[in-house]
Amino acid sequence: MIELQDLCKTFESQNGEHFTALHNITLHINAGEMVQFQGVSGSGKSTLLHILASLLKPTSGRVEIAGENIASYSDYYASLYRRDTVAYITQSFHLLGELTLRENLLPPLVIKELSFKEINAATRKALEIANIAHKADEKVANLSGGEKQRAVIARAIVNDADIILCDEPTANLDKANALKFLEIIKELKRKGKTIVIATHDPLFDDLDIIDKRFMLKEGHLE
């Protein structure tokens, strides 16, 4: 499903200095697996997830998703990939604060040119999976941290993507909400989704549903 070969990412600062965030990463993730990337802040976890989400291009190497090298995609094909194949859950709750939760689920759906009926059906389903349907018409600015996280999950899964990327998903949640998140993630795994979680939260350490764990240290896979 996901195949990384000699993946490197180097950033250039404004004063011309180079910083390599990822060094020759090679790994394989099967469809339906749940994997965890561990590592301290700055180890390259988020960069790796951005590359997997096609929000960032690698400096070198291959990123194969279902047999296609997404690193070579133009902006248009990358956007189609993000729309149909991958869902991205961030640690900060990036939502459109002035809109309601239901309205926040519109951006991924309107670009698919669905009808209102189809949009309503997809929205209802995603909100139910994320266990936040009761807050559908609430402005997201009025939601609690846990509810915002579930709103982000609902938006991420509304297009029924096969791959779900989670970047420090429990970093801003209390334990009760973190456990709720785990329940949702387990449900998604049961549905056959491929889930990639980048986190150093100890909550995930003993989780038996995680199939593989990778440790990142200063951009190297250990």
Place this chain on the structure above:
Amino acid sequence: MLPKLHFLLLLLLKHKKKHLGIFLLSALLIALLASTLFISASLKKDIFSTLDAQADITLQKYQAGRLMNLPSSWLDEALAIEGVTKAQGRIYGEHYYEPKEEHFLIVGIDFYDEQVQKNLQRLLQNIDIEAFLKRKNMIIGTGVKKFFNEYAYNDYYIFRPPNRSKEKVYIYDTLPQTTALIGSDVILMDIEEARKILGIPRDEFSDIILEVPNKNERLTVYEKLLVSHFNTRIITKEDIQKHYENLFNYKGGVFMVLYSIALATFLLILYQRYSLITTADAKEVAILKSVGWSIKGIISFKLEENFIVAFFAYIFGVIGALIYVYVFGAPLLRNIFLGYNNLQNDASFTPAIHLSDLVLLFLLFVVPFMLAIIIPLWRVAITEPNEVLK
């Protein structure tokens, strides 16, 4: 409504504070230019409808740079020219209205003349010529009426001719508002009465008007008149129309230059305003990109969003201009356009809206607006989302 349009309107409402300033400034600019166009079109319409009833050629006598009365013998000479179907002497002159220290223009007309009757009936539908001529009557312009009323001359006014007699003339009617642009200070009365009040001898006229129905012959008639009397001034209907047209085009042109400067400044502000990529902008773009929006999709969506702002600013500006000009009578701007005759002009604006003007205004505003923001929008759309999405 389409889901995408629904989302577009939601975002517009979300960004209402951001758009409000641009919207108001745009509407103001549009209103300013639209008002100029409406006033100009309205004045032209009024002038041309009034001037249509004017003589084809007017002949005046000048001596030592001053306008003189001309002898009645010139009437026959003019009538002898091929192409001239009618020649008529006119009597007019200024009357000094002491209470307000203003001058009115007394115009004597031949009420027995068929054409004059037709023209008058076109201006005043209910005029009864017979009743008018039964006693000394006059028809006054709106400005004159205003001044007469101020001093309670509601029914009549007593003129004092140069021979120190008194001429009591009754007010029969007031000229319609549409003629106020050039007839505000006019008093129309019987030609013999006007002659008496102005002290013009029986064998003289203030000027002569000629009817030359064939437009192609007017130039020949003009040349012949010029040859026969060197000390004349010959004015054609087209000259008068051109004079007024140039006057309003000139004033409209000055406004166009001012508008262009204001528009250029506005576009610069717009460019700079949209070049500032705020955290909120970057976050919104990052969210849209993360859920599958392409750069092209974001740019076109943002263009649509701003097009709606520009379009509604245009609609509001035009409606505002319509109300400003046709309901409130364009305070401030009216004085610049109308200026003064003898009296301050109190003309109102007759609705004259040309679709081509509105289309031109739309293109002159919306197209530069969209061009000014396209590069800043592209810059926002290509913002890397990875820093924002951490």
